[in-house]
Amino acid sequence: MTLQAQPELTKNQSLVFSALNRADGPLTAYAILDELRAEGFRAPLQVYRALERLQAYGLVHRLESLNAFVACSHPQCAHQESAAFAICEKCGQVAEFSPGRATDALKAWATQTGFALTNTTIELRGMCRLCSGAPAPCA
Amino acid sequence: MTLQAQPELTKNQSLVFSALNRADGPLTAYAILDELRAEGFRAPLQVYRALERLQAYGLVHRLESLNAFVACSHPQCAHQESAAFAICEKCGQVAEFSPGRATDALKAWATQTGFALTNTTIELRGMCRLCSGAPAPCA
DNA sequence: CCGCCAGACGTTATCTTATTACGTTATAGG
């Protein structure tokens, strides 16, 4: 994770960050690009460059299993602890949580094995409470 | 995961599976394709179709953070338990292990939250024992 | 003030990864 200090965001970084915050779920880089064409974005690299910084600042997470990005749910805590995500396959909602005990278990494995752990990806797939409780898509 | 019963493999499935077993690390779909051009493979879809089945049979895993695939390290056990992977960023080796306690913790979170969990992705990044112990790349 | 550097930016082209669409072949059941 190795979080970087966070200077003030540049214009492009702010635009990308606010696009992610407006969205009610994860966005792909190209979806962000389309969101921001009105603001003058023209090329994927503008999005990827901003995302790279935002991730380094801990404001944005990448969902590996979706090739998509979400704004951090609790940026204030800068959650040094690795984050985990529960992705609803019905409605697309993503819940971010802190997998304290799971991370501890993985760290223990790493220590035992001699693996120098720098980063952990945890992504859960399934259905959120609302979607699994009712047949209709959740609000 | 929902593992499927495993009938005998088709020719293409066998070829893809053996390519993954020959490799000493994960392969991308296109790397597999190149491996198998000599055997008559011509198009990505031949690889993706075989991978799809092999994953369903539990013989192959996809590494989400690499967009790559590995043969299962212990296919005999059909590890209903979700697998976890430790990826060395120096030498590229991948170690598969059973994250029992971590999975338990994630299941507990899901139960508490009302999330109907079907699948868990756990991928660790860092350096393997050999690479972090010695400056030279590990054997 | 001037020259220089580093960081952000813009643009194009290209590369990698994955899927859609459609037609063919092999095979098992009735």
Added chain:
DNA sequence: CCTATAACGTAATAAGATAACGTCTGGCGG
């Protein structure tokens, strides 16, 4: 034999990510 199903072959295209280049800015030493 007829037909349904699964696997296969091929071409085209979509989706995701990066390389390579040049420009523009603001800060700083001289």
